[in-house]
Amino acid sequence: MQTDQPMPEAHRSVSDAPPDNWVDRYAPSGWRPWLRLSRADRPIGTWLLLLPCWWGIGLAMIAGVPQWRDLWIAVACALGAVLMRGAGCTWNDITDRDIDDKVARTRSRPIPSGQVTVRGAVLWMAAQSLAGLVILLTLGPAAVILGVASLALVAIYPFAKRFTWWPQVFLGLAFNWGALLAWAAHMGNLAPAPLLAYAAGICWTVFYDTIYAHQDTEDDALIGVKSTARLFGRDTARWLVVFGSAAVGLLVLAVLAAGPHGLALLLALVGIAAFAGHLLWQLKHFDMSSPAVCLRLFRSNRDAGLLIAGFLALAGLV
Template sequence: MQSDAPTPSVSDAPSGNWVDRLAPPAWRPWLRLSRADRPIGTWLLLLPCWWGTGLAMIADRPRWVDLWVALACALGAVAMRGAGCTWNDLTDRDYDAMVARTRSRPLPSGQVTVRGAWLWLAAQTALGAVLLLTLGGTAIVLGIASLALVAIYPFAKRFTWWPQVFLGLAFNWGVLLAFAAHGGTLHPAAVLAYAAGIAWTLFYDTIYAHQDTEDDALIGVKSTARLFGTDTPRWLLGFAAAAVVLLATAVAAARPSPVEALIAMAGVAGFAAHLWWQLGQLDTGSPATCLRLFRSNRDAGLIVALFLAVAGLV
């Protein structure tokens, strides 16, 4: 049973976030367990879904179902990002207790019990399943298949220097799912956009991981940030270039009209400019800068989503 007394904020949550300000005190540990106080992860899970919807509208044609797909993906991103974070914290609770940035999370700090976290995980997963069942057979199969990636990701940093690849595989699956929800089929454009999203994830999550390199080294957790070290800017440039090229190829594979191509490629150009700006701002020795740049990727992905949507509607 949780107390009604206020509970302390998580150390890396934005100051003045809505959970700390507005949520009833008894709800706050559960919302923090789902990272509702840090919505950037929900955006990064949702935006590839919207990429898939926009590409489907270009490759085929707009359909009324796309409105529901976009909304269901938004609701599903909240539920499944929360479920994924809960699962991550269950598997990492001992590691989190040893890292300064994460020891204030609800499980290692004792605000939520392990049993309570399992029940919360089940509730969020059930909500995601209900939404998934509205998206058609192909999308349902893809959604079920994604659970394997979600299950593996928290363990990746224990056996590979490239856990960000596993995050990318899981976080960008929505490109495929949303495209399939549009018309029941997949398409090379969706697969190319999926690959672009993985490269983008390697870009932004390597920046994020630079916040914890010292603690990660002490406890033996692997990451691309530790692997690349001072060579990180060069690797990030490669990931950014791969993401932009693959995304542009995905647009071309959707066979847009000249007007659609002009609009969609303008979005890709805006995405490229944003990643270039991030590289210019990068300071891997500054955790505050790394966190700020990581969060800015909501805007980078939103540029693509908005331009693809406009291109699909013209």
């Protein structure tokens, strides 16, 4: 039986969420707007925030001695990634609510669509941040200092597209901070290896988020929002080669700085080679004129990052 009545707000999916995602299928209807605000229906961002953390743990295991505590660091980073990505996305939607209302892909987000009020979003952001702080406090003083310092980057990122053509760099600065934090949680300090991995992650972020940004270039041009996708234009593929190559090269330097030998070095380099192969696969299939292809390639970067994390963990155990 058909009806002309509009769908209740809590049942409206966000347009770029995966079809049949768990939030739309299983979450209680009252929780759905809040979970959508945290991007729980689009978990790829949580993966991309988490994976540099696991890179940092793997490098620390290679440079030091694997510890049982590393299991908790890995779990804490996963929980923290869920909470802080949720808080960051909530902050992003608060600051971008007027822009999101003008872009077809983002108009269905909870704030511009009226599912959540700004006041409610602020309270939800605070709750997620406090839960993340509780987890951060278990990781040691060095990690706590780095975690608090990262908030400045998180606060600045949503405004970057208003004043620079390189907002993807600001996203990279925020999203890859976990490589430093996780290393510090294990080692209690910083060193060249995590700093090089952090730089590699920033280049990787410019790579994958430029692909992602090509979904919105027409709308962004109309409302004056800047991005590397608009900046690179028809030369995007060449720039992707530059940043992908830089990410691979910096990862090699990060591994060498951690000092593995023998089988551990071989495993780490195999992981980087697999990562490089995945980036080449993305370049081969990249089509800036197809939003569907751009979204599929963007989401595939979870697998690219897991290749590095898995092989670094194996190298650390060796």
